[in-house]
Amino acid sequence: MMSTTHAAIGVTLATSTLWVSPELAVPAALGALAGGIFPDLDVAVVAHRKTLHYPELYWPFVAVGFAVALLVPSPVTVGAAFFLLSAAVHSVTDAFGGGLGSRPWENDDQRGVYAHRRGRWIAPRRWIRYDGAPEDLLAVAVFSLPGLLLYGELVRRLTLAMLSVSAVYVLVRKPIGRLGERLDV
Structure with missing residues (x-):
């Protein structure tokens, strides 16, 4: 999935704070947006979906982050909790x-996440066949609805920017x- 899809999912999760x-x-939304993007920072530096992706190991930090946010609610603690959750x-x-793989639509790589x-x-699992697939755009559009409809100017503008980039x-x-394959990247 695209980083923007993950960020939009995070903002959707953060809408619980509205009530x-x-x-x-x-x-909460800004923390979630940043947390949704954060794991993909490993794409250009080291092993993508291995270096900053921790499908099991983030969860204890999420629990601690939300405990702190509940005990000491502030913009920083709530933003951090939603960053970790996202x-x-x-x-x-x-x-x-x-x-x-560089052409994941060919299903030639069996590495989802480490x-x-x-x-x-x-x-x-290929529910979304590859990052940037049409169904990925549909997912980011659906998960962007809370950011567009429930928040004010800042989150709305960031959500529109993410949709445009997507x-x-x-x-x-x-x-x-295809270009990467021709350049042998």
Whole structure:
């Protein structure tokens, strides 16, 4: 899945704060948005879906983060809790997408996300065939609805920017994969 899809899922999760503590809803959404993107920062640096993706190991930190946010609610603690939750959900949901190959639509790679405690790769489920697939755009559009409809200007603008980036990426995803193959990347 695209990073923007993960970020939109995070913002959707953060909408729970709108009914509990509306004054903390924006920090929750911003933390969730950043947490949804964070695991993918390993894409250009080290082993993607292995270095910053922890499908099992984020969850204890999520529990601690939410305990702290409940005991000491503030923009920082709530934002951090939703950052951790969104990073954890991102790490798990990457297994629902495609593999890591440069042309994942060919199903030639069986690495979905690395499970550190198990010491092995979890196979991709391909519910979303590959990052940037048309169904990925549908997912980011659906998960963007809370950001567009329930939040104010800042979150709405960021959500629109993510949707725009997503649409462009879907249009260029396959040509990028083909270019990488021609350049032997």
